Amino acid sequence: MNIRSIDWSAIEWTAVREGVERKAFSGDGATVALHRLQPGHKPLPHSHENEQIAYILQGQILFFVGEEQHLLGPGGVLVIPPNVRHWGEVVGDEVVLNLDVFTPRRPEYA
Numbered sequence: 001m002n003i004r005s006i007d008w009s010a011i012e013w014t015a016v017r018e019g020v021e022r023k024a025f026s027g028d029g030a031t032v033a034l035h036r037l038q039p040g041h042k043p044l045p046h047s048h049e050n051e052q053i054a055y056i057l058q059g060q061i062l063f064f065v066g067e068e069q070h071l072l073g074p075g076g077v078l079v080i081p082p083n084v085r086h087w088g089e090v091v092g093d094e095v096v097l098n099l100d101v102f103t104p105r106r107p108e109y110a
Helices: none
Strands: 014-017 020-026 031-037 051-058 060-065 068-072 077-080 086-091 096-103
Touching (some): 086 096
Antiparallel strands (some): 014 020
């Protein structure tokens, strides 16, 4: 059994690209990532083999998933299926804090 306790405040923010930062950790089967998105960041359409569950903690974001659009604010949750093209755009002037859960785990985030 692999039991670990994580302290978010001890994990450094990693720059992903201009306006996007991430903190992440993984268990054996899933990865949890906290993203900090600045207003005006350049969106990056992408897809990956992982299912992604996005939970918005702060700010507003417009997610584009396949042909659909979803506007989410604090408390909003979105499930993004594997291999579907998606991206998010910050709405307004507030920084977005987005907590993501990925399955299977994303070793490149560790």
